Amino acid sequence: xxxxxxxxxxxxxxxxxxxxxxxxxxxAAIIVFGGYSLGMAILWIVLQAPDVGxxxxxxxxxxxxxxxxxxIARTTRLTGLEATTVDVNLPAAALCVVFVLAVLTTVPALxxxxxGPGENPAFGEISEYYxxxxxxxxxxxxxxxxxxxxxxxxxxxxxxxxxxAAGVGVLAVLRRGVFE
Amino acid sequence: xxxxxxxxxSPVIMATVRLVxxxxxxxxxxxxxxxxxSPGGGFQGGVIAAAVIIMLxxxxxxxxxxxxxxxxxxxxxxxxxxxxxxxxxxxxxxxGGQFLEVGVYPIPEPDKYGIELVEVGIGMTVAxxxxxxxxxxxxxxxxxxxxxxESGRDDEGTAATDGGTFSSEAPGSEETGGDGPxxxxxxxxxxxxxA
Amino acid sequence: xxxxxxxxxxxxxxxxxxxxxxxxxxxxxxxxxxxxxxIALNVIGSNAVxxxxxxxxxxxxxxxxxxxxxYALLNFxxxxxxxxxxxxxxxxx
Numbered sequence: 001x002x003x004x005x006x007x008x009x010x011x012x013x014x015x016x017x018x019x020x021x022x023x024x025x026x027x028a029a030i031i032v033f034g035g036y037s038l039g040m041a042i043l044w045i046v047l048q049a050p051d052v053g054x055x056x057x058x059x060x061x062x063x064x065x066x067x068x069x070x071x072i073a074r075t076t077r078l079t080g081l082e083a084t085t086v087d088v089n090l091p092a093a094a095l096c097v098v099f100v101l102a103v104l105t106t107v108p109a110l111x112x113x114x115x116g117p118g119e120n121p122a123f124g125e126i127s128e129y130y131x132x133x134x135x136x137x138x139x140x141x142x143x144x145x146x147x148x149x150x151x152x153x154x155x156x157x158x159x160x161x162x163x164x165a166a167g168v169g170v171l172a173v174l175r176r177g178v179f180e
Numbered sequence: 181x182x183x184x185x186x187x188x189x190s191p192v193i194m195a196t197v198r199l200v201x202x203x204x205x206x207x208x209x210x211x212x213x214x215x216x217x218s219p220g221g222g223f224q225g226g227v228i229a230a231a232v233i234i235m236l237x238x239x240x241x242x243x244x245x246x247x248x249x250x251x252x253x254x255x256x257x258x259x260x261x262x263x264x265x266x267x268x269x270x271x272x273x274x275x276g277g278q279f280l281e282v283g284v285y286p287i288p289e290p291d292k293y294g295i296e297l298v299e300v301g302i303g304m305t306v307a308x309x310x311x312x313x314x315x316x317x318x319x320x321x322x323x324x325x326x327x328x329x330e331s332g333r334d335d336e337g338t339a340a341t342d343g344g345t346f347s348s349e350a351p352g353s354e355e356t357g358g359d360g361p362x363x364x365x366x367x368x369x370x371x372x373x374x375a
Numbered sequence: 376x377x378x379x380x381x382x383x384x385x386x387x388x389x390x391x392x393x394x395x396x397x398x399x400x401x402x403x404x405x406x407x408x409x410x411x412x413x414i415a416l417n418v419i420g421s422n423a424v425x426x427x428x429x430x431x432x433x434x435x436x437x438x439x440x441x442x443x444x445x446y447a448l449l450n451f452x453x454x455x456x457x458x459x460x461x462x463x464x465x466x467x468x
Binding site: 003004005008009011012015016019023027028030031032034035038039041042045046048050053054057058061062065066069073 | 386389390393394396397400403404406409412413415416419420423426427430431434436438439441442445446449450452453456457460461
Binding site: 228238 | 438439441442444445448449451452455456459
């Protein structure tokens with residue numbers, strides 16, 4: 001069942017997402033997108049996922065807005081617009097709504113929140129094993145870190161390499177006039 | 181880039197950043213090092229630490245901060261983080277374990293501290309990459325000064341289209357396009373479109 | 376251990392603060408000038424700190440306060456970045 005705080009947060013998040021798409025001014029869209037990030041961080045906390053919430057908080061408040069601003073500073077931005085929002089293509093919007101409704105009909109097929117290990121594949125034996133045995137195996141209190149580094153070390157090593165490679169790639173592309 | 185007029189800082193922002201930045205850096209290191217016992221880890225801590233540099237750039241000017249930073253440290257962070265991760269992963273083989281089996285190191289609680297070291301490596305890489313990305317994007321946004329005839333870069337885009345007016349970053353900069361490298365202080369552009 | 380009544384009270388406070396944030400979103404939407412939007416975002420960020428702190432108390436999870444701390448430290452960075460961009464265009468960004 002959806003608690004009141006989840007309902008309020010979902011309203012907030014959906015409103016910010018739609019407004020980000022609709023606002024005509026790019027800077028206003030970036031500002032509203034910052035609000036979206038705030039709402040998502042709170043929602044992760046409500047769902048008891050503080051590690052993801054911390055990531056969202058650090059990236060959303062610290063870096064993402066600034067990078068977006070630098071990007072629109074590099075390009076140009078329309079000002080002095082009369083209309084606040086873009087014109088919505090009504091048939092396309094209707095098609096999107098129909099598609100979302102079609103996807104929503106599959107929701108009852110999902111297992112209920114908090115279902116037992118037998119019914120819910122996402123909370124099967126493996127995650128139970130992690131939650132129960134992670135401390136004895138690794139002496140790390142935070143299960144997320146234990147899973148990330150100890151159980152899935154290869155994956156994390158690949159991620160670190162991907163961050164490294166992506167950074168080097170972006171710097172190689174954008175390097176002109178910066179590193180000299 | 182030394183011919184550029186220093187950015188006129190806002191005293192409020194400078195005072196705030198001077199007060200807050202040490203705590204943010206400390207907190208970023210804390211999040212990196214305490215990923216094992218509290219929420220967080222290398223990625224989050226690295227981003228928070230990189231936010232310190234972004235903060236300093238907004239307070240003291242991007243160019244000054246870029247000149248202040250030692251680029252070798254930046255490259256060392258990006259490469260050294262991955263190298264540290266790989267060294268820890270490979271070092272386990274030396275002590276008779278398997279690749280990434282950090283539990284074999286001859287230190288107290290090898291699992292926990294091995295994981296912490298790996299998190300430090302991730303944090304170094306992320307902090308370096310985010311800082312470099314920020315400077316790459318933000319410094320490119322500056323109108324180039326002292327370069328060879330490049331200062332009229334995107335001023336061609338200021339033509340009005342679609343009922344709105346494009347506001348570029350320096351509306352009066354095309355007349356200084358061919359004047360050579362001096363150009364100190366086209367401050368207060370008279371564009372009149374400061375919302 | 377927090378008893379049920381106190382936890383419900385804290386959650387109710389969090390819900391109220393979230394509703395205030397939804398109202399503030401209207402100002403971010405229609406705000407005629409960019410300054411209105413920046414202030415609205417700043418207040419939403421302060422509300423996020425409050426909501427996260429209330430949730431940490433309600434769930435009896437002190438670790439959640441770390442995230443509130445991140446927002447408390449970094450929220451002003453977002454506002455400062457946008458303000459500098461709007462006010463001093465051609466200056467720092």
